[in-house]
Each structure stands twice: as C-alpha cells, then as structure tokens.
Amino acid sequence: xxxxxxxxxxxxxxxxxxxxxxxxxxxxxxxxxxxxxxxxxxxxxxxxxxxxxxxxxxxxxxxxxxxxxxxxxxxxxxxxxxxxxxxxxxxxxxxxxxxxxxxxxxxxxxxxxxxxxxxxxxxxxxxxxxxxxxxxxxxxxxxxxxxxxxxxxxxxxxxxxxxxxxxxxxxxxxxxxxxxxxxxxx
Numbered sequence: 481x482x483x484x485x486x487x488x489x490x491x492x493x494x495x496x497x498x499x500x501x502x503x504x505x506x507x508x509x510x511x512x513x514x515x516x517x518x519x520x521x522x523x524x525x526x527x528x529x530x531x532x533x534x535x536x537x538x539x540x541x542x543x544x545x546x547x548x549x550x551x552x553x554x555x556x557x558x559x560x561x562x563x564x565x566x567x568x569x570x571x572x573x574x575x576x577x578x579x580x581x582x583x584x585x586x587x588x589x590x591x592x593x594x595x596x597x598x599x600x601x602x603x604x605x606x607x608x609x610x611x612x613x614x615x616x617x618x619x620x621x622x623x624x625x626x627x628x629x630x631x632x633x634x635x636x637x638x639x640x641x642x643x644x645x646x647x648x649x650x651x652x653x654x655x656x657x658x659x660x661x662x663x664x665x666x
Contacts (some may be wrong), residue, residue: 489560492580
C-alpha cells in the first residue's frame with residue numbers, strides 16, 4: 481500500500497520562506513505575477529489594496545516578499561496552498577526545487593506516520609475505477625450468458641440481446657453479431 485504524510489501548506493510555507501526570500505530566487509516580475517494571480521483569481525486571499533501594497537515598486541523586493549509570505553501565513557492553510565499553486569503555475573522549475581518538496585520526496589516510505597497520514601490508492605479517481613469495474617462486469621456477464629458449456633436460460637440471452645440497444649453503434653453491432661452466431665450454433 482502506498483501512502484504519504486500530509487504536511488499542511490502553512491508548515492511548508494514556514495519551511496520554504498527562507499529559501500524563497502533568499503536573494504535572486506524570485507524576480508520582481510514573478511512576485512508581481514503571483515500577487516496578481518492571488519488577487520484576480522482569489523480576491524478573498526488578496527484584496528486590491530493588499531495587492532497594490534505587495535506590488536509597490538518603491539518597497540524593496542525582499543521586504544515585499546517577506547510581508548506577502550507572512551500575510552499568507554496569517555490567513556491560513558488554504559491561502560498558503562493557493563500561493564503554492566500560483567508558484568507552480570508561474571515558476572515550475574523553482575517549485576520543484578523547494579526544500580519542503582525535496583524533504584517529502586526523500587522521506588522513507590517505510591517509516592511510521594502520524595494520524596495525519598493520507599492514503600493514496602489510485603490517483604486516477606473513482607470514475608476510472610467505475611469504468612474498469614463496469615467493463616469487467618460486462619465481460620463476465622457476456623462470458624456467462626454465451627458459454628457453450630453452461631446451460632443458460634433462454635431468457636438471459638434475450639436480456640443481453642435487448643441490452644445492446646443502449647450501447648453505441650459499434651458495440652451494438654458486435655453484440656448482435658455475437659448473439660446471431662451463438663443462436664446458430666444451438
């Protein structure tokens with residue numbers, strides 16, 4: 481079973497703040513892009529007045545960046561998450577070199593985790609599972625209904641024949657052809 485620990489975005493931002501505020505990591509243009517994205521896409525995170533404050537060219541870049549990070553930390557975990565999303569959208573190369581991500585990738589998967597662990601069984605989601613399950617169930621039903629060895633009720637074949645109506649043209653043609661072949665053999 482594959483699992484990973486959940487590290488709150490607030491804690492990640494505290495850990496990454498020295499790295500992000502070090503000289504030359506984030507350009508003024510990049511800080512402006514992140515600030516604008518947080519302001520325009522998520523106005524509840526940064527108001528227009530706050531965005532102007534963090535984009536003020538009269539204030540040194542390092543000061544603005546430190547104030548922005550402190551502001552996001554005060555607002556909470558969700559706002560810190562949106563900062564990371566904006567950073568990934570605008571500077572993916574910098575995002576993948578963050579210390580919190582390196583620590584997460586380097587962590588041993590055999591260690592015992594706290595009660596905040598998050599289990600990841602399949603990242604493809606429930607729709608993928610349902611589609612695979614329905615294909616498998618459909619194939620099992622077809623194998624059962626059209627098995628030459630098993631004595632299957634005639635009514636079952638009629639149900640499968642009529643269920644072809646709900647499928648697409650290609651699947652319907654295959655099912656009907658298969659029904660005709662099996663009815664000729666019996």
